[in-house]
Amino acid sequence: MHPTPPNDLSFEQRAAGAFVGALVGDALGLGPHWYYNLEEQVRDYGEWIDDYTDPQPERYHAGSKAGDSSQQGILMLLMAHSLIDCDGYDEADFCRRLDEELFPNLDGTPVSGPGGYTSQSIRDAWNARVRDGRSWGDVAGRADNTEALERVLPLAIRYARQPRRMAKAVVSNTALTQSGDIVQSMTVAFCAVLAQLLQGRRLDADISSTLMRQVKAGDLPFHTIVRDDLQPPQPGDIEASLDGVFASPDALLSPGYMACAAHDPGVTIEPASKVSIVYGMPCAIYHQLPAAYYLAARFEQDFESAVLHAINGGGQNMTRAMLTGALVGASVGIDKIPERFINRLNRRDEILELAQRISGGG
Template identity: 60%
Template sequence: MINNAIRDRAAGAIMGAFIGDALALGPHWYYDLAQMRRDYGDWITTYTDPKPNRYHSGCRAGQLSQAGFILTLMLHSLVEHNGYDEADFCRRLDEELFPLLDGTPVCGPGGYTSQSIRHAWRCRVEQRLPWGQTGGHADTTEAIERTLAIAVRYALQPNRLAVFVASNARLTQIDDTVLSMTVAYAAVLGMLVQGHALDETLSGKLMQLVKTGQLPFHVVTVDDLQPPRPGDPDPPRAGRFASPDALLTPSCIAAAAADPAISIEPAWKVSVVYGMPCAIYHQLPAAYYLASRFRSDFESAVLHAVNGGGQNLARAILTGALVGAQAGLSGIPQRFLDGLENAPVLLALANDLAGQIDTGR
């Protein structure tokens, strides 16, 4: 029987993602930070309404974006089928999301549809292509934003976690680098649900999973990144992804967060350091930094993610899941649950998923 601490961390990861999504709905995609401060004040602390004529206009404080809507579809599928069923998830996109879209950005649940989902919609609705021929080249975190639920469900089964996350991510994104970084994030989240910290030792633990064949990354160096000696054999290259570097990033970032000689103050300026745009290589370092620096302080982590501007919605979802998995549901301030629309339904889904982790399926 799975212990209550793992259940708490699993539910915390899911609810952390939902809360991060809703917190950033109002001030989403402000690249002019001075304008964001004029519209929302010096420090955003809670859910806010989007301003007229901006992203998500017409939505209300505490509601989810389309990323949250899709994550909800994923949770329903996982819970109702007691595991990942790709055909069922695709059916839900076909029947519950795509009829609400028209292929344009400003449309659908949450008031905005991302690039990868628009591409999949065109493939399915306009071109009538089968699933499996719907992936595009968006270099964003949209696959992470839904597959984080798969990572939670299979936190104790890293091989299945990697296989299912990669398969689902390929439905909308086919770039190998994006896929490797997506699977790496999922592997990190799974480790945090288990009870590991996002610290300088985590990447070493992930690399042990690579060496035992539980994570599908190539091993391209000898231990501790030491140079090869004359006569050493070529390292094994059995993995799906070209290198393990995406697994090494989290501990590099965590080391920076812990180093007193490296200062990012205030912490929201992590968005300036790593970049405000949407691409996955901007988003992941910032999320890893905040979730490592504030690993037991959910409020500080997500609010710094939101107040950094730019693509703060993705940054807050990713950060919220990572720090929620470390602080646990019990470590999330009640006010964030109270202000979240449909929180009882979302919380029930999160707890149901957490309760299925130990089934072995």
């Protein structure tokens, strides 16, 4: 049995839960990040990781402390500050913050900068912008990671009730550092799922049908010719599409299938942390999103279990936990995130203040 999410939570409680939940997941992953050999992870951190940990010397994020944010968390906070200060998404302001607050602390190499590691897409952008002097709009690389998705989570929260505006802002911001349609479409799809959960919907088998209705209404920028519930088109049907749409809506269909797997007693992934093996440990967005959807559907009212299974799966567990934390945080609200996780965040006061303000004015 899977308990139904409470309907008495306010949008603000869910928004704060998603925001804090993502940053909790990020900080939980800082220590045991990128162990692709689970025996090595167990050797360094024990059979089950259940709290924030220091990174090991000579591994990723070495020198950071338990409860710190990675550079991905820092980018998410930078986006939140920009949204709040500008009372909405202002791309020029966000790019200025990258130029003034992040890029001066980087050198274009992986093991550098705030958080102790800089992702490929940000390195590509830094090299194009700083080394080559190219303008914003001409610096995006082709990395297939989730870097942009992690930083646009505040956009999904801010504009959860305005899907067309949300999709436009997410596509535009993602395109600053990542140019591929697959990355952009999957980023928009995840944000659309998060938006539904923020409004009290469950992550279940029917969520993809809800998203497809938004496509038909012109609110999400995907091309489709099928009728409702993926029935074939009939003579005279008009294609649902927008200028500049993504070629297909498949990124919107995946969440429903992952939820089916999580709720189907005939599908067994035990322990749930092994979802990382089923869908893949690497960093690419097409490995990360299915695992996050599965864990968020399976543990939709159990934030702690969701993020800890994400962490203990190894590989790119930081992103897996960050995305899972956002989804389940939206389902349960901030009051159901264990206090020990919140209180040990090293930027706790700043994070909680932003969490209370991030949903306003959208």
